[in-house]
Amino acid sequence: MPQPIDMKRYAQLKAAGDLPSPRGVALAIIRLTQSPDVSLAELGRVIKGDPAFVGRLIKAANGLIAENRRAIVSVQEALMVLGLPAVRTLALGFSLLSTYRKGACQGFDYTRFWSSALLMAISMQALTQRVRVVAPDEAFSLGLLARVGELSLATLYPEAFSRLLAELKRDPGLQQVVLEDQAFAMNHRELGAAMLADWGVPDALVQPVRFHEQPELAGYGEESREAGIVQCLVLARAVAQLCLAPEAEHVRLMTPMLRLAGRLGLGRGEFVSLCERVGRDWAEWGKLLQIRTEDAPRFVEVGNAADEAGGDSSKLLAEADGPQPIRALVLSGAREDRALLRTELEAAGIAAFVATGADAALEAALDIQPQLLVADWSDEGERVVRGLREMRIGRGAYVICVLAGEDEADLLAASAAGADDFLVRPLQRAVLTVRLRACLRTLVLQQELEHEREELRHFAAELSISNRRLQEAALTDPLTGLPNRRQAIETMQAEWAAATRHSRAFAVMIVDLDGFKTINDTHGHDVGDIALRQAAETLRAALRTQDLICRTGGDEFLVLCPDTDLKAAMLVAERLRVAVQARPVETGGPQIFLTASLGVAMRVPDMDNVDALIKCADDGVYRAKQRGRNCIAALQLDAGAG
Numbered sequence: 001m002p003q004p005i006d007m008k009r010y011a012q013l014k015a016a017g018d019l020p021s022p023r024g025v026a027l028a029i030i031r032l033t034q035s036p037d038v039s040l041a042e043l044g045r046v047i048k049g050d051p052a053f054v055g056r057l058i059k060a061a062n063g064l065i066a067e068n069r070r071a072i073v074s075v076q077e078a079l080m081v082l083g084l085p086a087v088r089t090l091a092l093g094f095s096l097l098s099t100y101r102k103g104a105c106q107g108f109d110y111t112r113f114w115s116s117a118l119l120m121a122i123s124m125q126a127l128t129q130r131v132r133v134v135a136p137d138e139a140f141s142l143g144l145l146a147r148v149g150e151l152s153l154a155t156l157y158p159e160a161f162s163r164l165l166a167e168l169k170r171d172p173g174l175q176q177v178v179l180e181d182q183a184f185a186m187n188h189r190e191l192g193a194a195m196l197a198d199w200g201v202p203d204a205l206v207q208p209v210r211f212h213e214q215p216e217l218a219g220y221g222e223e224s225r226e227a228g229i230v231q232c233l234v235l236a237r238a239v240a241q242l243c244l245a246p247e248a249e250h251v252r253l254m255t256p257m258l259r260l261a262g263r264l265g266l267g268r269g270e271f272v273s274l275c276e277r278v279g280r281d282w283a284e285w286g287k288l289l290q291i292r293t294e295d296a297p298r299f300v301e302v303g304n305a306a307d308e309a310g311g312d313s314s315k316l317l318a319e320a321d322g323p324q325p326i327r328a329l330v331l332s333g334a335r336e337d338r339a340l341l342r343t344e345l346e347a348a349g350i351a352a353f354v355a356t357g358a359d360a361a362l363e364a365a366l367d368i369q370p371q372l373l374v375a376d377w378s379d380e381g382e383r384v385v386r387g388l389r390e391m392r393i394g395r396g397a398y399v400i401c402v403l404a405g406e407d408e409a410d411l412l413a414a415s416a417a418g419a420d421d422f423l424v425r426p427l428q429r430a431v432l433t434v435r436l437r438a439c440l441r442t443l444v445l446q447q448e449l450e451h452e453r454e455e456l457r458h459f460a461a462e463l464s465i466s467n468r469r470l471q472e473a474a475l476t477d478p479l480t481g482l483p484n485r486r487q488a489i490e491t492m493q494a495e496w497a498a499a500t501r502h503s504r505a506f507a508v509m510i511v512d513l514d515g516f517k518t519i520n521d522t523h524g525h526d527v528g529d530i531a532l533r534q535a536a537e538t539l540r541a542a543l544r545t546q547d548l549i550c551r552t553g554g555d556e557f558l559v560l561c562p563d564t565d566l567k568a569a570m571l572v573a574e575r576l577r578v579a580v581q582a583r584p585v586e587t588g589g590p591q592i593f594l595t596a597s598l599g600v601a602m603r604v605p606d607m608d609n610v611d612a613l614i615k616c617a618d619d620g621v622y623r624a625k626q627r628g629r630n631c632i633a634a635l636q637l638d639a640g641a642g
Helices: 007-015 024-033 040-047 052-061 076-083 084-097 110-128 137-143 148-156 158-170 176-184 190-197 203-211 225-244 247-263 269-291 301-308 314-321 335-347 358-368 379-390 406-418 431-472 485-504 514-523 525-542 568-584 609-628
Strands: 327-331 351-355 371-374 398-403 421-422 504-513 548-553 557-563 596-602
Touching: 007 190, 024 084, 024 379, 040 052, 040 076, 040 485, 040 514, 040 548, 052 076, 052 084, 052 269, 052 609, 076 084, 076 421, 084 110, 084 137, 110 137, 110 225, 110 269, 110 421, 148 158, 148 176, 148 301, 158 176, 176 190, 176 548, 190 203, 190 351, 190 371, 190 431, 225 247, 225 269, 225 431, 247 269, 247 301, 247 358, 269 301, 269 335, 301 371, 327 335, 327 358, 327 379, 358 379, 358 609, 371 379, 379 398, 379 406, 398 406, 485 504, 485 548, 485 557, 485 609, 504 568, 504 609, 514 525, 525 548, 525 557, 525 568, 525 596, 557 568, 596 609
Parallel strands: 327 351, 327 371, 371 398, 398 421
Antiparallel strands: 504 557, 504 596, 548 557
């Protein structure tokens, strides 16, 4: 069992106040998403306060949708696709990237660190879209933050960590974590895991990050979710290392990556295509985040060169662009049996790969991912059968064992190990043909079932996105793009509840455009629509980050101001009034000048519900109209309140 993290030591480091931490809008996002009552509208308002984060968020969301789907262009859509946990960790990662691009640690390559982190993030997102061990949106953040412990040591101990890195460079045989434990009483793996846990990342994700550099220390079961996450992190880091390595090292690094991809159930061609996509996304993300990138390796060429260097066991997979034939792995000690099996398999349209010895067979299984195994029942055969069944890629394989005779004990032992069918030596061509036909029927049915499942998954994903878009459309005013009355009421109910529960101030205001009917009557409804859209833009631009404006109907807008008392709300209202008055409506013809009357109200304890608050603000609008329009009014101030 691995040793627990020394949280007392982590508390000491945290208390020093020098640990990397989120700032600005990112910190506001993290705090906001910790509340169970947070709404997407509320979160969207905060996010829009950081245009750089908006672009990164939308980019991350677009990485999750199918290539043939309409691109996500709004914060609201991005939030619906990603979800709150992913947004929180994305905000955290991007904040650290922006704040810690450089530092005082001379021996620490900050540029290479962030390039590698970005590659791991992109690779994790791509991998987990195929290997469903963690949501791809969370996987991106996980990859981005997987090595945050090293950044933290460079920040906490710039001179000492620089000396440590220099020592490692002089003697590569030294273990970095051992040196870190000696120097800092905590290594980068433990520190990074403690930080992620402190930031609210679930433990099921934290621990795989802790152990991904040495998976054997974790003690995870082969089929556990955590083991899958660790393997994805290992492979993502390998992709990053290859992308940043000299070209001469590419083939050497690619060979073990192909085997690891096989363990995750990824075919050779599929993995190479995934790497090509990572290379393209790396360049795009680099421009967006202003991180230096390099020309991505030509993964197709590197993969082919790795095949040539490592033998021909994967050649069939390399050649296949369309549907691949069923692949069979043959383990047999008798030459005549191997020849017959290969002939009959190929006659049945099955691609046959022959291995001699258990080690070679298991290694080939990782490369070719066989759907059929034909193996002599022997000590080596049993080892291969059991080994294949323990692999993710081998659970659905069809296994035929070749027995020396009809021994009942061998039959039972082979069945217990995972065999589906049996042949008895000497092999008879007719019997072999019948067995292969039965096997093919089973495998074809499995393929069809998996194809249908994949179609259902795609359909479900598309339906989910469509539902989210419909939901957003139902809550959005089509003319101005602002939240509509329904969204306004839902958000107001949530803000009312939060203000009541936490005894916080909460104010609203109603904005009514003056004389708008005259504009429609004089210039037409097309000009009226232009005026409404421009007024909406003007009002939205003049608001604070935490405020929300909605169009509630006709020429009327509702503004929600959380954590705002009446005095502060009046200042906001005055800013809105001035902004509307100052900007003429550009119609292509004569300029039209707008003014607005605003009613302001603040929640007070004797109000029963939101309707009372809206009524108070509406009465304020009426009072403003009575005073001559183009002004603000609050009945509560007139009565001496606030």
